[in-house]
Amino acid sequence: MKFDKVAVGGTFDRFHKGHEKLITKAFSIGNNVLIGVTSDEFGGEKGLIDPCSMRMSGLEQFLKKFKSQYTVAKLEEPYGPTIYDHSIDAIVVSRETKPTADKINEIRVEKGMKPLEIFIIDWVLADDGKPISSTRIRKGEIDRDGKVLK
Template structure:
């Protein structure tokens, strides 16, 4: 378990078909952060991934889930892979999946160019489905697995 507590932590994603991988990512952010800023990809940005629920739906689902557990978060819309982390000095860390770690590295490069302090990058490993393949929204949309990673027969 990670013991470091940061004041302000960023985490972002599409969060379509909110699944156990998303839960692990967000739970990690709350474990290490006093305040968690959650970016949800906009409809235009998310459309690159295929047929996803609307941004409002995805943000609403997240808010409904999290507001039962936490009160120290803010959800906003993301129009690019970097969000406010490249403009706002006050972030301390970013939580990413193995898949999105390159975005966090790029964020730190942009921050360095602007004379901002780098973010600590916390990488969360994939949650595997019952077949040993990572749980993903794409696989859920394809009807191969459910949000828990259980195979659909």
């Protein structure tokens, strides 16, 4: 079943295979995909990350391959439009961000809104069997495809 509008959000720093899987899933279940990218201020809470403009640019390169409609927007806080936009039907998250999706649904229900269908994506593992992450890429442990560097 295709949903009309699906949300996905993240920092998308050091864009990697895990990010690709998350976004590809959103496009596979949605006619219209809303992609939230954490702003420099909000994303900066995670530490040393690339500027938002650079992260959005990397994301846009990947998005060129999709035919569906999509919108890329800056996120200034954890929930973005999911807590007020009635047209969003579903959300795609990783295991680590599932609690955020649960909180979004809690807020939506309190406001009398329909809860979102939640789709959880499993981690994409690097060659060493550990999850690919922006942090590991930043540290020089692995590359964006999960190849071990040291």
